[in-house]
Amino acid sequence: MAYDIIDLPEANRRLEQLLIGNWVIGFTTGDTWTLRLGRNNYYLHFNGMFSKKIKPLVKTLQTDHPDLMDRSDQDGIAWATIWAAMIYRPIISATINAETEIALRFEGGTDIIITTDTEIIDWQWSIGKENKIPYMTKADIACFERGKITG
Numbered sequence: 001m002a003y004d005i006i007d008l009p010e011a012n013r014r015l016e017q018l019l020i021g022n023w024v025i026g027f028t029t030g031d032t033w034t035l036r037l038g039r040n041n042y043y044l045h046f047n048g049m050f051s052k053k054i055k056p057l058v059k060t061l062q063t064d065h066p067d068l069m070d071r072s073d074q075d076g077i078a079w080a081t082i083w084a085a086m087i088y089r090p091i092i093s094a095t096i097n098a099e100t101e102i103a104l105r106f107e108g109g110t111d112i113i114i115t116t117d118t119e120i121i122d123w124q125w126s127i128g129k130e131n132k133i134p135y136m137t138k139a140d141i142a143c144f145e146r147g148k149i150t151g
Helices: 008-019 054-064 074-086
Strands: 024-029 033-037 043-046 048-050 091-096 102-106 111-115 125-128 141-145 148-150
Touching (some): 008 141, 043 111
Antiparallel strands (some): 033 043, 102 111, 125 141, 141 148
8 A cells, every 4th residue: 555755734734634623432442542533434543642641540540449450451441441531522632743643632621642652563543534554444644653644
């Protein structure tokens, strides 16, 4: 599948069109994460993410619900909680930074960064009409490696 490199201003223009005013209507997790978006029925696939809310939420869940936190992937449990809380909240800001990470802000003030530092993978994130990773179907916009955006 052929992709062309696009510059950061063009990548941000495309990202804004796809995400601003959109909302999450569902998510899946496993080896990767997928957000299903409601306004345009697009999918955001990614491998890594960051939020300042994760560490405090993990600590709270460990203290208040230790029976839920007896798995090895405690961050994954906390992330599922955060994504469930973001369902139907509009995305009010979406930008791609110089490291090609996506910075999302949801209505209510929650900030989440889709990161590009996941190792031992051959793609970081993608946004497309089909619920498939960017090697299986053409994405509208994707990051295969840190610092490079394709579309």
